[in-house]
């Protein structure tokens with residue numbers, strides 16, 4: 001009994017690309033759910049299928065209405081096939097597997113079928129024992145890959161009487177629950193080859209076939225039934241221009257399109273009513289699906305389509321494919337193995353049939369031998385099966401010898417290619433002839449021959465697969481070699497170029513080397529000369545260094561000498577200015593001399609002349625000079641006090657300047673902090689304002705960014721300025737503090753020196769007074785002596801005595817005066833030295849002060 005393929009159509013929603021390209025839906029599904037109206041540019045019209053599902057049909061609805069039923073058929077022992085066909089990205093994988101097998105709403109046909117199978121097994125009568133096994137393959141680039149054992153990537157297709165068409169060496173996994181089926185699905189899915197194309201981010205580049213085989217054994221009578229379900233997700237047909245395929249993806253697309261063309265050819269052959277040959281063997285896909293298409297299978301084809309005008313041409317092609325497939329007729333039968341009793345009964349029945357058929361043959365042979373012998377058999381006595389089965393046959397008379405010979409002469413030798421005419425010598429003289437052309441109608445193969453043929457085919461398929469694998473290996477090896485060769489050629493070209501460049505560089509380098517060798521020789525000569533010169537210069541430098549050392553030494557000495565000299569000069573000058581004793585000494589010498597003369601040579605009269613009052617006047621004058629010097633010293637002391645005051649004033653001034661500067665700095669710092677704070681708040685304020693204002697204007701945005709940048713720069717500048725000011729201030733302050741410290745120590749030193757000078761002055765004044773008083777005493781002594789000399793009337797002895805006494809007194813006074821003078825001179829010299837030191841140091845202090853003020 002033949003059955004048609006069920007064809008259902010499913011549309012998916014428009015995808016992003018279609019919307020972006022301006023596509024609009026051009027389909028309208030009729031309310032009866034069987035017809036779709038197409039309102040496209042190329043075509044306006046309708047297509048009808050067993051069922052049409054619109055763009056938003058849930059997975060469950062499609063399954064319940066179009067697939068669920070097939071599970072029951074498979075459980076009855078039929079083979080079943082569900083396959084999805086359509087352009088790339090049309091929703092085949094979504095329909096067959098679903099976007100997520102664990103999601104109730106989104107799981108596709110395969111997971112739902114698995115659930116359905118196990119649900120049915122649970123509900124089946126307890127005398128039925130089930131075994132379920134699954135396998136998962138993909139046909140990629142015309143090679144069968146086992147997705148559960150991907151190293152098996154080129155499996156052969158075999159066919160035999162018991163199993164029909166099958167894939168040899170395929171791993172079949174026994175499963176006992178839906179969970180186990182899902183596990184196998186996941187395992188296989190992960191091994192599938194997918195790629196990105198412009199039409200689908202995860203485009204299947206192969207046909208995948210999930211096979212579920214269910215065996216059921218009736219435990220009551222031992223009979224077996226097996227149903228096999230093929231669940232096929234075909235690779236998408238694609239227009240290479242639209243998918244943007246290139247390289248490997250392009251090769252894949254070519255192969256996909258080739259096998260889909262083979263599928264189309266098979267469907268054409270099955271449906272055009274003329275073809276005697278169906279080209280199943282043209283592709284692995286059609287060979288595996290041989291039973292599903294026009295064979296022993298209940299088949300459902302789901303055609304997937306886009307609803308968009310963007311894919312109108314592809315949609316029309318898919319719908320036409322579905323229409324053709326609709327008229328394929330299958331011959332599904334139950335795959336059953338009979339139990340022993342059933343077989344025995346069948347055997348008995350067959351044996352009885354054989355016995356009766358033997359009788360029938362005997363009757364037929366009897367009629368034939370009559371005809372052959374040239375006897376005529378009347379029509380009412382013709383041997384027919386009807387009469388035989390009803391037991392109405394009557395025995396025929398035996399033929400005579402002449403008729404039998406004529407009959408055998410009429411028989412011709414039949415050769416292939418010739419036309420055979422079977423003529424019967426009818427008793428009524430008419431003849432009927434049947435012409436059979438043996439060239440066009442080869443006799444059908446009997447079962448043994450067919451088996452033999454399939455066996456041979458299977459062997460050849462094995463060989464072919466082996467050769468294909470070897471060829472593939474060779475091909476990939478050749479490809480590797482070709483690639484390597486290409487690479488080597490390229491490298492050779494590069495090396496040649498490099499070589500050329502290197503030769504040129506080598507040439508240049510040689511030239512340069514020659515130049516360098518020449519230059520090096522020259523340089524060596526120059527070096528020698530330079531070395532000599534260097535030695536000379538080194539000697540010169542050494543000499544100069546020695547000279548410099550000498551000069552420095554002598555300069556040092558001369559500096560020290562200079563200072564020493566200046567000090568000595570000053571001292572000499574001062575001593576000269578101050579020394580009242582030099583003049584006194586002269587006069588003193590004269591006095592001493594006169595006194596000596598007077599004492600030795602002259603009598604009392606002459607002593608008078610020697611001790612002239614004039615000498616005393618000179619001493620008095622010198623004393624006055626010393627007084628003057630003392631006054632000058634006092635004036636100098638006064639000046640120094642003034643200097644000291646001036647320095648104190650200057651120090652006060654500097655201190656007040658320091659205070660002012662500190663105040664100014666604090667002011668500046670305050671201003672700076674104020675400006676920093678306003679600078680920091682300004683960008684934020686302006687940013688807020690800018691946000692609120694023309695946020696959409698790119699020009700304003702740029703200005704704001706520029707302002708913010710400038711504010712940022714300003715803040716940085718202020719920080720920089722602050723640092724610089726602080727540095728300047730601290731260095732100035734340090735200089736002033738150092739200056740003040742210096743002035744303070746200078747002042748202290750001067751105060752000490754002033755005190756010392758004041759003490760010296762006092763000592764000098766005291767010495768001066770002592771000197772004046774001793775001079776006065778000397779004067780008085782002298783006048784007393786003069787008075788005594790005037791009294792010459794004294795006796796000679798007495799005079800001599802007086803003279804002797806005067807002489808003693810004077811020499812004692814002179815000695816006393818001498819000692820005092822020496823002490824005074826020593827003291828004066830000390831003080832002069834101190835004054836000179838002080839002057840020198842005073843000369844240095846204003847210089848330092850002036851530097852600090854600068």
Ligand SMILES: Nc1ncnc2c1ncn2[C@@H]1O[C@H](COP(=O)(O)OP(=O)(O)OP(=O)(O)O)[C@@H](O)[C@H]1O
Pocket residue numbers: 011012013015055057086087088089090091092093094095099200202203204205234235236237304
């Ligand atoms: N009915 C549908 N409802 C919602 N989304 C769908 C539907 N059909 C397909 N899609 C989505 O469209 C995209 C392409 O689908 P799918 O991968 O199933 O296409 P395909 O025909 O298998 O493509 P290919 O032949 O390239 O493998 C996927 O993202 C899928 O989720």
